[in-house]
Structure formats: C-alpha cells, structure tokens
Amino acid sequence: MELSFLGTGSGVPSKGRNVSALALQLLEERGATWLFDCGEATQHQILHTSIRPRRIEKIFITHLHGDHIFGLPGLLGSRSFQGGDTPLTVYGPKGIEAFVETALLVSGTRLKYDLEVMEFVEGTVFEDHQFVVTAQLLDHGMPSYGFRIVEKDLPGTLLVDKLRALGIRPGPIYQQIKQGKMITLENGKVIDGREFVGPPQKGRVVAIMGDTRYCEASIELAKEADVLVHEATFGAAEAQLAHDYFHSTTVQAAEVAKRAEAKQLILTHISSRYQGDMCDKLLEEAKAIFPNTAIASDFMSFSLAKKK
Amino acid sequence: MELSFLGTGSGVPSKGRNVSALALQLLEERGATWLFDCGEATQHQILHTSIRPRRIEKIFITHLHGDHIFGLPGLLGSRSFQGGDTPLTVYGPKGIEAFVETALLVSGTRLKYDLEVMEFVEGTVFEDHQFVVTAQLLDHGMPSYGFRIVEKDLPGTLLVDKLRALGIRPGPIYQQIKQGKMITLENGKVIDGREFVGPPQKGRVVAIMGDTRYCEASIELAKEADVLVHEATFGAAEAQLAHDYFHSTTVQAAEVAKRAEAKQLILTHISSRYQGDMCDKLLEEAKAIFPNTAIASDFMSFSLAKKK
Ligand SMILES: [Zn+2]
Numbered sequence: 001m002e003l004s005f006l007g008t009g010s011g012v013p014s015k016g017r018n019v020s021a022l023a024l025q026l027l028e029e030r031g032a033t034w035l036f037d038c039g040e041a042t043q044h045q046i047l048h049t050s051i052r053p054r055r056i057e058k059i060f061i062t063h064l065h066g067d068h069i070f071g072l073p074g075l076l077g078s079r080s081f082q083g084g085d086t087p088l089t090v091y092g093p094k095g096i097e098a099f100v101e102t103a104l105l106v107s108g109t110r111l112k113y114d115l116e117v118m119e120f121v122e123g124t125v126f127e128d129h130q131f132v133v134t135a136q137l138l139d140h141g142m143p144s145y146g147f148r149i150v151e152k153d154l155p156g157t158l159l160v161d162k163l164r165a166l167g168i169r170p171g172p173i174y175q176q177i178k179q180g181k182m183i184t185l186e187n188g189k190v191i192d193g194r195e196f197v198g199p200p201q202k203g204r205v206v207a208i209m210g211d212t213r214y215c216e217a218s219i220e221l222a223k224e225a226d227v228l229v230h231e232a233t234f235g236a237a238e239a240q241l242a243h244d245y246f247h248s249t250t251v252q253a254a255e256v257a258k259r260a261e262a263k264q265l266i267l268t269h270i271s272s273r274y275q276g277d278m279c280d281k282l283l284e285e286a287k288a289i290f291p292n293t294a295i296a297s298d299f300m301s302f303s304l305a306k307k308k
Numbered sequence: 309m310e311l312s313f314l315g316t317g318s319g320v321p322s323k324g325r326n327v328s329a330l331a332l333q334l335l336e337e338r339g340a341t342w343l344f345d346c347g348e349a350t351q352h353q354i355l356h357t358s359i360r361p362r363r364i365e366k367i368f369i370t371h372l373h374g375d376h377i378f379g380l381p382g383l384l385g386s387r388s389f390q391g392g393d394t395p396l397t398v399y400g401p402k403g404i405e406a407f408v409e410t411a412l413l414v415s416g417t418r419l420k421y422d423l424e425v426m427e428f429v430e431g432t433v434f435e436d437h438q439f440v441v442t443a444q445l446l447d448h449g450m451p452s453y454g455f456r457i458v459e460k461d462l463p464g465t466l467l468v469d470k471l472r473a474l475g476i477r478p479g480p481i482y483q484q485i486k487q488g489k490m491i492t493l494e495n496g497k498v499i500d501g502r503e504f505v506g507p508p509q510k511g512r513v514v515a516i517m518g519d520t521r522y523c524e525a526s527i528e529l530a531k532e533a534d535v536l537v538h539e540a541t542f543g544a545a546e547a548q549l550a551h552d553y554f555h556s557t558t559v560q561a562a563e564v565a566k567r568a569e570a571k572q573l574i575l576t577h578i579s580s581r582y583q584g585d586m587c588d589k590l591l592e593e594a595k596a597i598f599p600n601t602a603i604a605s606d607f608m609s610f611s612l613a614k615k616k
C-alpha cells in the first residue's frame with residue numbers, strides 16, 4: 001500500500017505543483033490503483049511514474065472544482081486508447097455524471113471498458129471483502145467530501161507447525177480449525193481452533209480529505225488513521241484568507257491530525273504563493289502541533305507497511 | 309505574427325509531444341494571441357512559454373475530439389484566476405457550447421471576463437478590419453474543420469517627402485490624398501492622390517487544418533498560403549491506416565501543400581509511434597514532394613515576416 005502524490009498544488013497548475021490527484025497503490029493487496037481526484041494533466045503526471053492507467057480500478061472525487069476533475073475525461077479516454085479493458089468506477093458528488101457523460105459524448109469518446117459513474121452522498125461509498133470506503137461532508141464553498149479508507153482485518157494464519165506437532169495432518173479439518181471452532185479429533189481429543197490461529201493482522205486506515213476549512217468531520221474521518229492527507233492551502237498567518245476561501249492553514253491541518261490521534265499527517269494542496277524555503281516554514285508550523293507531519297510534493301511516495 | 313506549437317502529438321499525450329494546441333501570436337498586429345485547439349494541459353505547456361493567458365483573445369476549435377478540447381475548461385478558468393478580464397471568444401463546431409457550459413457549471417467556475425462561445429458552420433467564422441477567418445469542412449470521423457486566416461492588405465503609406473517637395477503641407481488634405489482621390493490644390497493644380505501613396509502591404513495567409521484525410525477542401529483553404537499547418541499522423545507507408553482512422557500521411561500533406569501552391573508546410577499531429585530519427589524520415593517523405601516542409605515539435609516557433 002503506497003500513496004503517490006501526482007498533484008499537490010492549489011487551484012491552478014504551476015511549474016512546481018500540478019493540480020490535485022493522489023494515487024493509492026494497492027498492487028500487492030488487489031493488483032489495482034485507486035485515484036483520489038483527477039485534476040487536469042493527471043494522465044501527463046502518470047507518464048512519469050510506474051502507474052499503469054489500465055490498473056486504475058476506482059477514481060474517488062472529493063468535489064467538483066475544476067482543479068480536481070478536469071483531468072478525468074482525458075484519463076478515461078487514454079486508458080481505453082492504451083488498451084485498458086477492465087471495468088472502472090468513478091465515485092463523485094452529484095454532478096460528476098453530467099460532467100463525464102457530456103465530455104465523453106461531445107468528444108465522441110467510445111470506451112472499450114465498462115465505466116460506471118456513481119454519485120454518492122455521505123456514508124459508505126464502496127465496500128467489498130477487503131476495503132470499506134466512507135465519505136463525510138466537509139466545509140468548503142461547494143459540497144466537498146473526505147474519505148476514510150479502511151482495510152479490513154485479515155484473519156490470523158493457521159499455525160501449521162503446532163498442528164503437525166500434535167500429529168494433526170492437513171485436510172478439511174484445517175479449514176474448521178482456522179475458523180476457530182471447537183473440534184473433536186478422531187482420537188476423541190477436543191481442541192480449541194483459536195489456539196492454532198495466529199493473531200489477526202490489523203488493517204490499515206487512510207484518510208484523504210477534500211478541500212475544506214477546519215471541521216469536525218475531518219477529525220471523525222481521520223480517527224486513529226495510519227495516515228491523514230489534509231489540505232494546507234495557506235500558512236498559519238493566513239487564517240483569515242483560508243476562512244474566506246473555505247480552505248485550511250497548516251496549523252488547522254495539524255490540529256485535525258492531533259485531535260484525531262492520527263499517526264502521520266501529510267499536507268497537500270499548497271498555494272503557489274509558497275515556493276522553495278517557504279514550504280519548510282509551512283512544515284515547521286504544522287510540526288509544532290503535530291510532529292509526525294510531512295509536506296507533499298509532486299511525485300512523492302509514502303509507503304504504509306503492513307501492521308504486525 | 310508567429311506560430312507557437314504547444315502540442316504536436318496525436319490522440320494521447322506522450323513525454324515528447326502533448327496533444328493538440330497551436331498559438332498564433334498577433335502581438336504586434338493586435339496585442340493578442342489566438343489559439344487553435346486546446347488539448348489537455350495546454351495551460352501547462354503555456355507555463356513554459358512567453359504566452360500570457362490574459363492575452364488570449366480567441367480560441368478556434370477544429371473539431372471536438374478529446375485531444376483537441378479537453379484543455380479548454382482549465383485554460384478558461386485559470387485565465388480568470390490569473391486576472392484575465394478582457395472578453396474571450398471560443399469558436400467551435402456544434403457541441404462545443406454544451407461541453408464548455410457543462411464543465412464550467414458543474415465545477416462552479418465563475419469567470420471574471422465575458423466568455424462567448426460561438427458554434428460555426430462553414431464560411432466566415434470571424435471578420436474585422438484586420439483579419440478574416442473562414443472555415444471549411446474536411447474529411448474526418450466527426451465534423452472537423454480547417455481554417456484560412458487572412459490578414460487584410462494594409463493600405464500603402466503616404467509619401468510625405470514627395471508631397472512636401474511639391475509644397476503640399478500636412479493638413480486634412482493628406483487624409484484625402486491617402487484615400488487616392490483626385491484633389492484640386494489651392495493654386496488650382498490637380499493631383500492624383502494615388503501617385504502619393506506607396507504600394508499596399510499584402511496581408512499574410514495562414515492555413516491551419518484540423519484532423520483529416522487528404523481532401524480538396526484542404527487545398528482550397530491553403531491556396532497560396534504563406535504557411536500551411538497540416539496533420540501527418542502517419543508516415544507514407546501507413547496510407548491504409550491513415551485512411552481507416554481518417555488521418556493523413558506525410559505524402560498526402562505534402563501533396564496538399566503542392567497543389568495549393570503554399571509557400572511553407574508544417575507537419576504536426578505526429579503519432580507517438582514515430583520517435584527520434586523516425587521523424588527525420590517523415591520529414592524526408594514530405595520534402596520529396598514539397599521541399600519547403602518542416603516538422604513541428606512542442607515549443608517550436610515559426611515567424612511570418614511582414615510582406616514587402
Ligand atoms: Zn482545490
């Protein structure tokens with residue numbers, strides 16, 4: 001599981017930072033990549049990474065501002081042109097379907113794969129045996145959502161050596177033991193399956209916020225998350241500007257991470273007014289409140305190791 | 309008058325060539341830049357040039373394929389964000405208005421300048437005292453147009469030295485002389501205004517084609533043009549592919565230039581299958597038929613000197 005930052009700027013592209021897009025690479029987990037937001041030229045950024053468009057399985061959109069969606073039609077089209085043929089689902093707020101459909105229709109783009117566009121409201125956006133993704137409304141000029149991506153716990157592995165030591169050979173019985181049942185062996189002995197299964201492997205939690213002011217929903221979404229990706233469009237000195245434009249400061253992002261008891265904070269959506277050394281200052285402001293903070297840059301990757 | 313190539317690739321962006329966009333810089337002529345097509349990340353390309361988005365006055369769209377229009381919403385939005393406040397007109401085939409309006413509406417983009425979107429059919433697309441732009445339908449999988457941009461002839465300059473030598477002093481009479489009228493001087497002498505006006509300065513002609521197969525309309529549009537920009541998606545060996553996908557080969561583009569008696573041909577919209585040295589071969593194929601040919605690359609500029 002790895003986060004790859006494709007666009008970490010705010011509003012308009014600059015030479016240093018493209019507009020918003022973030023890949024959650026789940027190659028080991030499910031051979032797939034999920035995208036969060038898709039600003040213009042996300043497909044161009046991807047050209048400079050190891051990400052394969054055909055592997056993109058899901059695209060989650062936090063909100064409909066242009067710097068978060070204008071790369072979507074091009075990416076969808078190129079994925080088809082380059083041979084992508086597996087289904088892809090776009091999850092976004094109300095309006096995303098009209099945008100995608102109009103762009104594809106007007107441009108005569110015919111996709112060679114099944115595209116589903118799902119408009120979500122708050123709550124569970126996606127769930128399968130492996131992951132559950134929930135969304136909550138944040139506080140922005142238009143409906144903007146944060147996502148909590150929860151990897152489900154993996155059951156513990158069967159302690160085969162311990163079973164063999166007792167002379168219990170592989171067979172259908174292993175399946176029952178793995179389920180933690182009480183089992184009566186052929187020799188009449190009763191064993192407790194739970195004693196032959198290792199501890200479950202805790203799933204990881206990633207919280208990715210859309211553009212927002214400081215708000216309680218962010219804290220709920222980020223509760224004890226392994227990593228929280230939060231916007232910090234402005235430095236601490238620009239709290240008024242941040243409020244006026246429905247954005248957050250470094251300090252507000254750090255406050256969210258602290259109150260949520262997240263393990264790691266990554267700041268993104270940095271205004272182009274902050275260049276070079278000025279970004280170090282942004283980072284310091286956040287670290288003073290939440291030490292385990294990083295500031296994202298385009299093409300930065302962040303690995304989330306499996307839990308013990 | 310200068311052509312600046314912003315995207316010279318075909319279909320999808322590659323590391324070497326972005327999707328289609330071409331700037332006609334008219335800074336000296338009218339302090340403005342016109343764009344022809346606006347593929348995704350055109351605004352990103354512009355960041356690496358001296359082009360100022362606020363100076364973009366008109367955007368002409370040849371056809372609605374994604375690689376020619378998906379950069380439009382982002383460019384329009386960023387132009388406003390960066391302080392552009394003068395009117396801008398987009399000219400495009402039927403459907404362009406629905407695309408632009410939906411993208412701006414869904415994304416909540418409010419422009420701080422007047423945007424007009426005009427859907428054209430064949431004929432005169434735009435005309436003022438300086439320029440006339442006409443469009444003709446080409447032969448592509450969807451309606452695709454070529455543009456002929458004609459700079460109107462400038463009237464000759466008044467031969468002031470010659471007038472002064474005759475003792476004719478500056479005054480309202482100069483205006484009449486410049487118009488080439490017969491004038492009776494105070495001393496009763498009659499002069500022919502046309503004898504005191506230099507030759508008119510011929511306007512320049514630029515022909516820019518959308519995606520197309522070889523067709524007669526291209527030849528009409530490019531008739532005696534100073535420069536013809538024509539697609540050459542494929543090399544000469546791929547005439548069948550070119551036909552199947554409604555594109556042209558190098559040889560076909562050169563044939564258009566030759567039959568039109570254009571002065572210069574520039575090949576663009578090059579498939580990403582041609583890399584490095586292979587592009588030299590494309591150029592040779594065209595030059596064998598029309599020697600005055602160049603092959604465009606991203607960020608290439610081509611100046612059109614004023615005529616004598
Ligand atoms: Zn944003």
Ligand SMILES: [Zn+2]
Nearest residue numbers: 319373375519
């Ligand atoms: Zn094209």
